[in-house]
Every structure is written in C-alpha cells, then in structure tokens.
Amino acid sequence: MTTAGEVLFSRVYLRCVTCQQGGYPADERLGICGRYSVNVQRLAALAASSWSYDLSSERLAEFCGLALSDNTIRQIAQQQGAAMNTWLNTAPEACREFREADGEIEFTTDGTSVNTVGGWREVKLGMFSKREVGEAAPIESWASRDLPAPTTRVAFAAIEGSARFGKRWTPWRRRLGILDSSHVTVLADGAKWIWEEQLNHLRGAEGVLDIFHAVEHLASTARTLYGEGTERTAEWLEQGRQALLNDGWQGITQLISQTRREVRSVTKRASLDGLRNYLSHHVAHLHYRDRLRRGLSIGSGSIEGACKHLVGRRLKQSGGRWRVRRLNRMAGLCSVMYSHLWKTYWDTAAA
Numbered sequence: 001m002t003t004a005g006e007v008l009f010s011r012v013y014l015r016c017v018t019c020q021q022g023g024y025p026a027d028e029r030l031g032i033c034g035r036y037s038v039n040v041q042r043l044a045a046l047a048a049s050s051w052s053y054d055l056s057s058e059r060l061a062e063f064c065g066l067a068l069s070d071n072t073i074r075q076i077a078q079q080q081g082a083a084m085n086t087w088l089n090t091a092p093e094a095c096r097e098f099r100e101a102d103g104e105i106e107f108t109t110d111g112t113s114v115n116t117v118g119g120w121r122e123v124k125l126g127m128f129s130k131r132e133v134g135e136a137a138p139i140e141s142w143a144s145r146d147l148p149a150p151t152t153r154v155a156f157a158a159i160e161g162s163a164r165f166g167k168r169w170t171p172w173r174r175r176l177g178i179l180d181s182s183h184v185t186v187l188a189d190g191a192k193w194i195w196e197e198q199l200n201h202l203r204g205a206e207g208v209l210d211i212f213h214a215v216e217h218l219a220s221t222a223r224t225l226y227g228e229g230t231e232r233t234a235e236w237l238e239q240g241r242q243a244l245l246n247d248g249w250q251g252i253t254q255l256i257s258q259t260r261r262e263v264r265s266v267t268k269r270a271s272l273d274g275l276r277n278y279l280s281h282h283v284a285h286l287h288y289r290d291r292l293r294r295g296l297s298i299g300s301g302s303i304e305g306a307c308k309h310l311v312g313r314r315l316k317q318s319g320g321r322w323r324v325r326r327l328n329r330m331a332g333l334c335s336v337m338y339s340h341l342w343k344t345y346w347d348t349a350a351a
Contacts, residue, residue, distance in 0.1 A: 048077035081329030099177040101152035103130030108303035129153035134295035157331040166197030187300040209285040210300040224271040248286035
C-alpha cells in the first residue's frame with residue numbers, strides 16, 4: 001500500500017548458497033519494508049496522534065483516499081510509537097536542534113491522569129526548553145507581561161513511578177548538551193515527588209514554585225479567613241500576593257504570623273498553618289522579584305499546556321481506556337509531534 005494506492009509488483013528472491021540466507025535485494029533500494037510504504041505509515045501515525053483509530057480511518061479515506069482499517073492504523077501507530085520512544089532516547093538528531101538553539105534553559109514536569117484498563121493512572125511529562133530572556137518587569141505586571149516564546153523544546157512522557165521517571169532527567173540533560181545542572185531552571189507546582197527528583201537528578205538547578213499555584217493556595221486561605229467573594233478576602237489576597245512577590249518566604253511568613261495573631265478560630269488558624277507548611281518546602285523557590293527583574297519565567301504554564309495538548313488531546317479522549325504499554329507507545333508518538341521533531345524523525349530514523 002502506497003499513498004497512490006495499492007501497487008502490485010514482483011521481484012527476484014535470492015538466496016546465498018553458503019549461508020542459506022535469502023531475501024529480496026530490491027526491497028531496500030525501493031524503500032519497501034512490510035506491506036505499507038513509509039509515507040503511508042507516516043500518514044497513519046499522523047492521524048493516530050490526533051484522532052481515535054476509527055476516526056483516523058474515516059479521515060484518511062476522505063483526505064487522502066487511503067483505505068486503512070482502524071486495526072491497521074493501530075498497528076502502525078503502535079509500531080511507530082515504540083520506534084519513536086527508542087529514537088527520542090538514543091538518536092543524536094533528536095537533540096540537535098535543542099543544542100543549537102539560544103536561550104535560557106528551563107525544565108518543567110507534571111502529571112495528569114489517564115483512564116486505563118486498570119483504572120486511572122498518572123502520565124508523567126517532562127520537558128526541557130530554551131527561552132530568550134525577556135524585558136525586566138515590575139511586580140505589578142507579573143501576570144500580564146509578555147515573555148518570549150520558547151525557541152525549542154523536547155518533551156517525553158510515560159506512565160511510570162516517580163523514581164523511574166526521574167532517572168530519565170540526567171541522561172536527557174547530558175544528551176541535550178547541558179553539562180551543569182546549575183544552568184537549568186526547574187519550574188513546577190508543589191508536588192513533593194518533583195522536588196525530590198530534582199534534588200536527585202538536577203541538583204544545583206534554580207527552583208521556582210509556579211506562582212499561579214502559590215497564589216491558588218493564598219486564595220484558598222483568604223476564603224477560609226474572610227469568606228467567599230468578600231472585600232476583606234480580596235484585600236488579604238492582594239496583601240499575600242504582594243508579600244510573596246516582593247519578599248518571598250520572609251514576606252509571606254510575616255503576613256501569616258500577623259494574621260494568625262488577629263484570628264481566634266481553630267479552622268482559620270489551621271488554614272494559615274497549612275499555608276505556611278506548604279510554602280516552607282519552597283523557601284528557596286520563591287525569588288519572584290529577582291526573576292522578574294532578570295526577565296525570567298516565574299510560572300510553569302508550558303507544562304500545563306503540554307498536559308493538555310500532548311496528553312489530553314489524544315490520550316484522554318472520552319470513552320477510551322488504554323493498556324499501559326500501548327499508552328506509553330502512543331506517548332512517544334505524541335512527544336515527537338509536540339517537540340516539533342516529526343519531520344526530523346521521518347527524514348532520519350524512518351528514511
């Protein structure tokens with residue numbers, strides 16, 4: 001099967017009289033590997049990275065006139081997904097663009113749940129990217145400033161335990177030409193596993209607690225203290241934001257201590273204590289004012305986008321339940337696509 005339709009042909013089979021091994025010598029020259037041409041496999045994998053297998057079959061027929069069953073598309077996508085995982089983890093071509101790009105190095109990671117035959121499981125994602133330094137920004141524009149878009153990115157994903165996933169980071173760092181972890185900024189939410197693995201595999205990196213997650217915790221405490229939607233709630237939240245952005249750990253703990261002296265409710269004090277405890281694990285990750293002054297990121301929105309587009313768009317489609325090994329193969333396919341390495345892969349590994 002080719003993109004032009006089915007092609008029937010015959011060729012000579014040759015066998016070595018010494019070793020008794022045989023084959024079709026013309027196949028390699030013609031680029032024939034199995035029943036489907038490379039271009040057909042490419043189109044099938046491309047469709048499968050966006051749509052369910054049955055919908056991929058319908059749309060390939062309409063767009064390209066290719067008659068491929070959903071089972072055939074599944075088989076091709078799974079084969080190519082496994083091959084792409086191997087290629088991502090071993091091929092120099094997968095890292096070349098990143099190594100040659102300019103910009104400050106960022107690493108972001110997170111997890112999102114996907115339905116499997118064994119129940120809901122967390123798919124973990126990691127992403128190295130480079131971003132040019134932006135303009136220095138005042139505290140007031142922390143949420144509205146425009147940062148330069150990443151110049152390059154490489155993403156990877158899988159269902160696996162935190163320790164095993166963390167072990168991927170050092171090989172990736174080295175392959176991407178990052179010789180010193182201190183040149184990396186880790187931006188993430190407050191998930192304990194992330195910061196434990198950062199100490200194990202990216203020790204010395206500058207850590208940043210995602211400002212939007214931090215503010216969400218402030219907002220939750222403000223509502224507990226003063227109610228939903230009240231003027232006093234908004235005032236305290238603004239005080240908390242300013243304290244956190246200007247003075248980090250020192251500023252926010254002063255506000256928490258002051259507020260705790262003013263309230264008597266056990267519930268309210270517990271909320272303040274919970275906020276302090278949450279932020280106490282990130283004392284070194286709250287230098288927002290300095291990073292704003294340097295034109296650097298203070299949020300992990302890029303990994304939120306990856307969770308939505310790399311995983312959610314394809315792997316969380318309604319009604320689907322995945323086998324873990326099949327999902328991990330598809331995650332490889334989607335990672336190549338999300339990393340803008342699709343053409344590079346087909347021009348090299350699949351050529």
